[in-house]
Amino acid sequence: MTYTAWIILTAALVGLSCGVIGVFLILRKTAMMADAISHTVLLGIVIAYIITREVSGTAMLIGGILAGVFTAFLVQWLHSLRVQHDAAMGIVFTTLFAIGVILIATSVGNAHLDVQHALMGEITFIPFHMITLPIIGAIPEATALLLLVLAVILFFIIAFYKEWKITSFDPALAASLGIPVILMHYLFMGLVSVTTVASFDAVGAIMVVAMLITPAASAYLWTDKLSFMLVLSGSFGVVSAVAGYYIAAWIDTSISGSMAFATGLVFMISFIFSPKHGLISRRVRPAETM
Amino acid sequence: MATPILQVENLSASYRKNTVLHDINFEVNAGSLTGIVGPNGAGKSTLLKTILNLHPSLTGSVKFFGLPFIKAKKRIGYVPQRGSVDWDFPTDALDVVTMGLYGQIGWLRRPSRLHKERAYEALDKMGMADYANRQISQLSGGQQQRVFLARALVQDADFYFMDEPLAGVDAATERAIMTILKELKAIGKTVMVVHHDLQTVEDYFDHVLLLNRTVIKHGRTEQIFTRENIANTYGGNMRWMGEEKRHAVHSIE
Amino acid sequence: MLSILLNSNTGWVLLSTMTLGIAAGTIGCMAYWKRQNLMSDALSHAALPGVVIAFLLIGEKNLLILIIGAAISALIGAFLIQWITTASRISEDSAMGMVLAIFYGFGIMLLTIANRSAGGNQSGLDGFIYGQAAAMVRTDVITMLVLALIVVFIVFIGFKEWKLYLFDGQFAKGIGLSLKGMNTLYTAVLVTTIVIGIQAVGVILMAAMLIIPAVSARYWTQSFKVMILLSAIFGGLAGATGTLISALGSGLPTGPFIVVVGAGFFVISLVLGKEKGILINYLQFKLHQKAQQSNAQTLKQEG
Numbered sequence: 083m084t085y086t087a088w089i090i091l092t093a094a095l096v097g098l099s100c101g102v103i104g105v106f107l108i109l110r111k112t113a114m115m116a117d118a119i120s121h122t123v124l125l126g127i128v129i130a131y132i133i134t135r136e137v138s139g140t141a142m143l144i145g146g147i148l149a150g151v152f153t154a155f156l157v158q159w160l161h162s163l164r165v166q167h168d169a170a171m172g173i174v175f176t177t178l179f180a181i182g183v184i185l186i187a188t189s190v191g192n193a194h195l196d197v198q199h200a201l202m203g204e205i206t207f208i209p210f211h212m213i214t215l216p217i218i219g220a221i222p223e224a225t226a227l228l229l230l231v232l233a234v235i236l237f238f239i240i241a242f243y244k245e246w247k248i249t250s251f252d253p254a255l256a257a258s259l260g261i262p263v264i265l266m267h268y269l270f271m272g273l274v275s276v277t278t279v280a281s282f283d284a285v286g287a288i289m290v291v292a293m294l295i296t297p298a299a300s301a302y303l304w305t306d307k308l309s310f311m312l313v314l315s316g317s318f319g320v321v322s323a324v325a326g327y328y329i330a331a332w333i334d335t336s337i338s339g340s341m342a343f344a345t346g347l348v349f350m351i352s353f354i355f356s357p358k359h360g361l362i363s364r365r366v367r368p369a370e371t372m
Numbered sequence: 373m374a375t376p377i378l379q380v381e382n383l384s385a386s387y388r389k390n391t392v393l394h395d396i397n398f399e400v401n402a403g404s405l406t407g408i409v410g411p412n413g414a415g416k417s418t419l420l421k422t423i424l425n426l427h428p429s430l431t432g433s434v435k436f437f438g439l440p441f442i443k444a445k446k447r448i449g450y451v452p453q454r455g456s457v458d459w460d461f462p463t464d465a466l467d468v469v470t471m472g473l474y475g476q477i478g479w480l481r482r483p484s485r486l487h488k489e490r491a492y493e494a495l496d497k498m499g500m501a502d503y504a505n506r507q508i509s510q511l512s513g514g515q516q517q518r519v520f521l522a523r524a525l526v527q528d529a530d531f532y533f534m535d536e537p538l539a540g541v542d543a544a545t546e547r548a549i550m551t552i553l554k555e556l557k558a559i560g561k562t563v564m565v566v567h568h569d570l571q572t573v574e575d576y577f578d579h580v581l582l583l584n585r586t587v588i589k590h591g592r593t594e595q596i597f598t599r600e601n602i603a604n605t606y607g608g609n610m611r612w613m614g615e616e617k618r619h620a621v622h623s624i625e
Numbered sequence: 626m627l628s629i630l631l632n633s634n635t636g637w638v639l640l641s642t643m644t645l646g647i648a649a650g651t652i653g654c655m656a657y658w659k660r661q662n663l664m665s666d667a668l669s670h671a672a673l674p675g676v677v678i679a680f681l682l683i684g685e686k687n688l689l690i691l692i693i694g695a696a697i698s699a700l701i702g703a704f705l706i707q708w709i710t711t712a713s714r715i716s717e718d719s720a721m722g723m724v725l726a727i728f729y730g731f732g733i734m735l736l737t738i739a740n741r742s743a744g745g746n747q748s749g750l751d752g753f754i755y756g757q758a759a760a761m762v763r764t765d766v767i768t769m770l771v772l773a774l775i776v777v778f779i780v781f782i783g784f785k786e787w788k789l790y791l792f793d794g795q796f797a798k799g800i801g802l803s804l805k806g807m808n809t810l811y812t813a814v815l816v817t818t819i820v821i822g823i824q825a826v827g828v829i830l831m832a833a834m835l836i837i838p839a840v841s842a843r844y845w846t847q848s849f850k851v852m853i854l855l856s857a858i859f860g861g862l863a864g865a866t867g868t869l870i871s872a873l874g875s876g877l878p879t880g881p882f883i884v885v886v887g888a889g890f891f892v893i894s895l896v897l898g899k900e901k902g903i904l905i906n907y908l909q910f911k912l913h914q915k916a917q918q919s920n921a922q923t924l925k926q927e928g
Contacts, residue, residue: 108716108719109461109462111458111716111718112718113716113718113719113721113722114663114666114718114721114722116722117663117666117722117725117726121829160895163895163901163903163906164901165840166657166660166662166840168660168661168662168663168718169657169662169836169839169840171662171663172662172663172665172666172832172833172836172837173833173836173837173840173888173891176829176830176832176833176836176837176884176888177833177837177884177885177888177891179829179830179881180830180833180880180881180882180884180885180888181881181885183878183880183881184877184878184881184882184885187876187877187878187881188874188877201754201829202733241480242479242480243482244471244474244477244482244483245474245479247463247467247471248471248474250461251457251458251461251463251468251471252452252456252457252471254426254450254452254456255450255452255471255472255523256474257426258424258426258445258448258449258450259445259472259474259475259527260445260446260475261474261475288670288725288726288729288730288829289726289729289730289733290726291722291725291726292723292726292727292729292730294722295719295722295723295726296723296726296727299715299719299720299723302462302714302715303713303714303715305462306462306463306464306507306509307462307463307464308461308462308463311462330734333734333738334738334741335734335735335737335738336733336734336736336737338730338733339729339730339731339732339733339734339736339737340730340734341730342726342727342729342730342731342733343727343730343731343734345723345726345727345730346723346727346730346731349723349727353709353712353713359713359714360713361712361713364712384917386913391913391917394917394920395920430910430913430914430917431914431917431918460714509714
């Protein structure tokens with residue numbers, strides 16, 4: 083495959099994974115947890131690096147997942163102590179992120195791990211780190227990781243589809259039916275962390291938030307069916323990612339920034355034109371329901 | 373008849389510094405239909421939640437069928453207040469009712485045609501069959517409440533707890549819900565309902581639990597739903613309207 | 626330590642981060658009671674495109690102009706969040722997340738262009754993302770100080786109006802306070818605090834300056850006035866201490882140290898705070914439980 087094809091494939095994988103997982107972020111009303119987790123994942127990656135002293139995909143993945151779940155745990159804990167939920171998030175993620183930045187400045191000092199890279203991602207470098215896998219052959223490491231993560235996400239979403247649905251819609255009922263709501267919550271936060279870590283190289287810590295939230299929010303304006311919302315959100319993710327790449331190539335600027343920008347365009351179109359919940363349809367038939 | 377299937381002993385619960393419930397003791401017999409009545413802030417919802425382990429208790433014990441809650445879970449159905457979920461969730465009425473069966477369906481399996489049929493039957497029973505495929509945000513308040521009740525029916529529990537199912541619903545829904553509650557009672561199920569409208573208590577429930585932070589009185593409606601007991605429950609903040617049965621109570625919030 | 630303070634630039638920087646901490650601590654209390662803690666996070670990110678556009682327009686790094694650009698951009702972000710939330714089924718936190726990330730992405734697009742065309746790297750625009758208090762010059766500090774003082778002053782003179790507005794907006798309206806006016810003023814004050822802080826602590830950590838002192842102060846008092854005072858003190862102390870620590874080594878970032886010091890205050894407050902601190906709460910719970918148990922026992926003995 084060509085250099086450009088690898089980049090587009092990687093971008094599309096980011097869009098697809100984030101789009102699918104993002105649907106439940108929206109429905110569980112935890113969109114800002116994406117922001118919190120994407121920042122604290124940095125700390126996990128830094129600590130993994132300090133321990134192993136190498137930039138390896140596996141160590142980073144494990145560090146990132148642990149950091150993400152730890153964040154979710156801390157936020158939940160503070161909230162259980164009656165700290166406002168969003169304040170708890172704000173305290174936890176800024177503090178852990180700050181510790182991450184300090185660690186990088188004081189004890190890492192390695193070119194592979196600068197903050198800028200982690201924040202912005204650098205998708206153009208991805209095809210330079212090729213690994214060889216059986217059957218598939220040579221493939222960029224980040225792309226392979228994304229494929230794996232996508233498979234994991236799809237597995238969990240499909241296998242526990244009805245459990246995700248009920249724990250998102252009515253956790254109290256789910257608990258009374260014997261479904262482990264808390265465990266599902268942390269499993270979900272784990273999945274968000276995995277997706278974030280895998281997308282890091284490509285889009286960085288902050289733009290991944292756009293990829294996670296915006297396609298799902300756009301899809302939410304088009305449909306009232308959960309399964310269709312998942313498909314739609316995944317497609318929006320892919321479309322934004324690919325469109326973002328071409329916008330960036332066209333005006334010669336940051337690819338990850340353009341991808342985030344493109345998700346904004348998709349949302350804008352949905353917000354205005356969606357037949358169900360768009361601005362225009364609201365104008366045409368205002369408040370038909372109740 | 374007199375086998376208690378719910379025994380609550382010395383239960384207390386608090387929100388932060390305030391003890392909301394204290395010294396709660398009562399027993400409920402199988403096949404009864406009980407209204408939980410009391411002023412605002414009396415702890416009615418908290419009582420349900422504490423009994424069902426959704427709110428931590430400070431002291432005391434709760435036994436269902438002689439067992440702790442965890443072991444009796446499957447035989448208990450809970451209908452939360454309508455406002456406790458987001459009705460903008462992308463799903464339809466039939467799907468919400470099917471959720472009541474998720475516990476029985478088990479992990480890694482999808483709802484079968486049979487499950488869907490049972491859910492449809494429950495909807496039909498609540499007069500909601502025509503709305504099975506309607507998105508839930510497009511249902512009226514009363515219709516949403518009926519969907520919730522259908523979901524409880526499909527659980528096929530032995531013991532139901534309902535938190536204000538009649539609050540803010542239309543007259544038709546109120547009638548439909550009460551018919552179902554009486555049917556449940558007729559086939560030997562036990563139901564406890566948080567209720568806010570004193571005028572209908574005598575028509576709807578055979579047992580009443582008068583609550584104001586603790587149990588003021590509990591027993592058969594005709595015996596304990598007296599002017600004096602109600603006055604005790606609501607304190608001085610009430611006045612009677614009309615004679616005998618026709619009364620309304622105004623409590624200061 | 627003394628030599629650091631004597632180094633004139635560090636002294637100025639210290640003064641500015643401390644003042645910033647005080648202003649942010651004060652405004653943070655308002656955001657806390659408006660239950661809009663994360664709004665500051667969204668708005669600080671949303672300021673980025675404005676900074677870059679202002680730079681591209683004037684071609685040099687003039688703090689006041691950049692701050693104006695940042696403020697306009699953040700205000701547009703605030704407006705969009707409000708609009709999306711009211712005009713569609715999208716919830717507020719989703720809208721905030723979107724505005725935050727999309728504006729930031731757009732800012733990065735522009736920044737890349739700025740860096741390519743105008744040597745923006747040297748201009749120190751990157752400092753706006755991560756915060757580099759040490760890079761501030763005297764005129765920057767004066768700009769910051771003036772704006773921060775204006776913000777604190779606005780809170781100070783309208784103290785009882787703010788209190789009414791935050792605790793009971795409807796009542797405030799009833800006695801003739803314009804809610805719309807107060808909302809506008811609140812947003813203006815919030816955005817000003819955010820944009821003057823970006824230079825020192827960066828867009829990512831700015832939210833912490835508003836959130837952490839306010840939540841910490843809540844653990845020590847029930848009075849709004851005392852809460853604001855304490856929050857301002859926590860903020861100022863964190864700003865000063867963080868700056869001093871980062872000045873000890875070369876190339877250490879300022880923002881992260883300020884945040885970590887602030888987090889230290891929070892942890893202490895969380896554990897020891899006299900209102901709802903963990904320790905007090907635990908003791909209270911035990912006391913309650915005991916009271917209930919002995920109560921039940923006496924009842925049993927009587928019965």
